[in-house]
Amino acid sequence: xxxxxxTPRHLVMGMTNKKSLKCExxxxxxxxxxxxxxxxxxxxxxxxxxxxxxTENNSVPSRFSPECPNSSHLFLHLHTxxxxxxxxxxxxxxxxLGRHGYTFxxxxxxxxx
Amino acid sequence: DAKxxxxxxxxxxxxxxxxxxxxxxxxxxxxxxxxxxxxxxxGPQYIIHGLKNNExxxxxxxxxxxDRKSSTLILPHATLRDTAVYYCSGxxxxxxxxxxxxxxxxx
Numbered sequence: 001x002x003x004x005x006x007t008p009r010h011l012v013m014g015m016t017n018k019k020s021l022k023c024e025x026x027x028x029x030x031x032x033x034x035x036x037x038x039x040x041x042x043x044x045x046x047x048x049x050x051x052x053x054x055t056e057n058n059s060v061p062s063r064f065s066p067e068c069p070n071s072s073h074l075f076l077h078l079h080t081x082x083x084x085x086x087x088x089x090x091x092x093x094x095x096x097l098g099r100h101g102y103t104f105x106x107x108x109x110x111x112x113x
Numbered sequence: 114d115a116k117x118x119x120x121x122x123x124x125x126x127x128x129x130x131x132x133x134x135x136x137x138x139x140x141x142x143x144x145x146x147x148x149x150x151x152x153x154x155x156g157p158q159y160i161i162h163g164l165k166n167n168e169x170x171x172x173x174x175x176x177x178x179x180d181r182k183s184s185t186l187i188l189p190h191a192t193l194r195d196t197a198v199y200y201c202s203g204x205x206x207x208x209x210x211x212x213x214x215x216x217x218x219x220x
Contacts, residue, residue, distance in 0.1 A: 098206045102149070
């Protein structure tokens with residue numbers, strides 16, 4: 001356990017489904033991040049939150065909708081995904097934005113069918 | 114954020130030192146160099162970071178050239194459990210990752 005917990009670990013969803021990924025950390029970190037890792041591709045930064053406020057959206061399609069209700073929790077709401085969205089979705093946290101001792105969760109392996 | 118270049122793969126014999134290079138010629142003066150590793154299907158794990166000086170911790174050593182355009186991660190006595198993809202990254206507010214180096218440690 002790294003201190004960053006992601007659920008579920010695996011998810012299979014149809015293209016018309018709506019699902020949510022959850023990330024939780026009790027490390028006292030104030031910045032949280034969503035990354036996407038597709039097969040044989042580098043990690044892609046999707047969203048950044050600092051003190052619950054979104055500070056970065058890297059041109060992510062609107063079918064991905066993040067939510068950060070507090071500094072300890074981060075969600076990624078998914079709807080009408082495409083098969084090419086199948087990937088490992090990783091959540092990370094750090095003490096502050098710009099303090100890069102990131103702690104990553106184990107990820108959610110998403111398969112869109 | 115700095116663009117990084119790493120060899121796609123490296124081999125190392127168990128018990129020997131593994132030296133993993135990274136070029137980050139576009140790094141700016143206030144960007145740290147970070148190293149992470151990712152074991153298959155797990156999240157990346159922080160290893161070490163530095164700005165100008167060489168750094169050492171219980172996992173590894175980091176050697177940064179004086180011009181800061183490249184660095185080397187050293188695993189002094191590689192074990193089979195060190196087999197992983199190693200990422201070098203540079204950034205200021207957020208981190209970006211390249212394709213990394215797949216290090217294979219063999220008996």
